[in-house]
Amino acid sequence: MTDQFVNGNTVKQANRSFILKDIRQSGPITKIDLARKFDLTFSAVGNIITEFSEAGLIKEAGYGESSGGRPPVLYEMKWDSVYVIALVIGVREISACLVNLKGEVSDEIIAEEDSKPLIERVYNLIDQLLERIAIDISKISGIGVSAPGPIDTTDGKMLTPPNLEGVRNISFQRLLEDRYKWPTILEKDANAFALAEQWFGDVEPNEDILYIYNDQGLGGGLIIDSRIHRGIGNGAGEIGHMVIDIDGPKCNCGNFGCLETLSSGIAIQRRVKEEIRRGYPTSLADDYLNNGKEPTIENIVQQAEEGDKLALEVLHEAERYLGLGLANAINLFAPDQVIFGGMVAKLYPKMINTAEKIAKERALSPYARNIIFAESAFNHQSNSIGAASVIHQKLFDYPEGTII
Structure with missing residues (x-):
């Protein structure tokens, strides 16, 4: 008896979740359409709709087409x-x-x-x-x-x-x-x-995604089967700490040659400062050497757009390393989409194009060419x-x- 109650209760909980998610994604929608979609009785759907209405989560949104008799009520989310x-x-x-x-x-x-x-x-x-x-x-x-x-x-x-x-x-x-x-x-x-991309962006419910957050640091997030893929100890997705160059710079994590040390905002700034100290001629040198102002990502991208050779070379190097890292990630996870966010991706979207080209050239699967590479659907928010x-x-x- 107890098991039957638990199982019945669990089914009802699942039905509530299915119906609420569908109203969010497909509303305005009628009770009869929900009943057909989830193979539920009209009465069961009606009870759940009443719960949501009384809680103030959904509202009536007019009427659907009648198939004879009274037209059915449409329901949609109350977003606020x-x-x-x-x-x-x-x-x-x-x-x-x-x-x-x-x-x-x-x-x-x-x-x-x-x-x-x-x-x-x-x-x-x-x-x-x-x-x-x-x-x-x-x-x-x-x-x-x-x-x-x-x-x-x-x-x-x-x-x-x-x-x-x-x-x-x-x-x-x-x-x-x-x-x-x-x-x-x-x-x-x-x-x-x-x-956020899955819930509010341009991602279909059945798509797996790899999210690349390229900001001061560089991180990754994986959505597989509509869920965050965590791995043991929540360690999955750490693409920034994938070793790309075994003799590369030391990372803040303690390792050497991590992708974060080669393609992130911090890495780009570090490389520019190193080359300035070596005497590389650049418009970025004066403020750094004479005024003590460190070059920002905004400065570096702006100077690259104006043709500064050092800025262009450092950004191109970062693009190439990112493409190699993504080729490795694609070989492991084969996502439907690779989505880019963070300050570096926002300020320098060309990095996405170059990284895509390199990743698709280096990835093993011929299906890699079908992977969508895109900038985040959101701005700073x-x-x-x-x-x-x-x-x-x-x-x-x-x-x-x-x-x-």
Whole structure:
């Protein structure tokens, strides 16, 4: 009897999830269409629709075509019925904002790097956000956090990110849940951004994707069978720490010749500074040598566009290494899409074209030529949408107990 109850309850939970996801993806839609799609009785669908309506998650949206008799009611999402606090931990800054069920960002606050402990800066940022927002606070369903890896998703801990000095074993999930009383999920940044592409970008539900986050550091996220592929210890997708050159530069992770040391924002800046110190003639030298201003990615890309030889050579070198790394990743995972985000990809989209050409030339499978290479569907807000997506997935997977 108990097993029958558990199994029946589990089926009902699954049906709720299927129906809510389908209203999100296909709405406006009628109850009869949902019943046919999921092979459920009209009564079962009606009960679930009533639950969602009473919880304020969906609304009536007119009428469908009648096949005789009264026309059926159409249902669609109420996008502003639920919000998530999206917290983004970056190398240079942290940000917090609200994100609704449609992936729309509002009330974003950004804090630049300073000397305070990271968790204190996070508390201050979320407190400021809560003071600013105009929505009913009861609409907030959780806090999604994206942060550089490695992380422990089981305990919600940020471990020892190589590009964030002094950050070690911060229990974000416990600390934020204790302070704010909302469910909190911590996710590796590239995984979160990959999830955002699946939920809100130009990715079909059945497509596997490799997300490349090329910013100050370089990371990767994998979506396989509509789920983040984690691997043991949440270590899957770390393309930035794939060794490309065994005699290459030392990485912040302690290894040598990682892709991150050859193609990331930090790597590009380091190479330019090295060549300037060697006396390479470049328009970037004066500010660095005489004014102590380090060349930024923005400066380097701008000078490349104006024909600076050093800037062009360093960027081309980074493109080639990235293409080689992607060829290796394609041989391992054979994704349907490779999607690029982060500052470097945004400022220098030519890198995507070159990396695609090299990766497809070097990958083994003849099907590699069919892989789609694309820039992220989002602008700078991909970070925030990614952080929110980790909560969105939980809400739609398990609507009972979370949003109904």
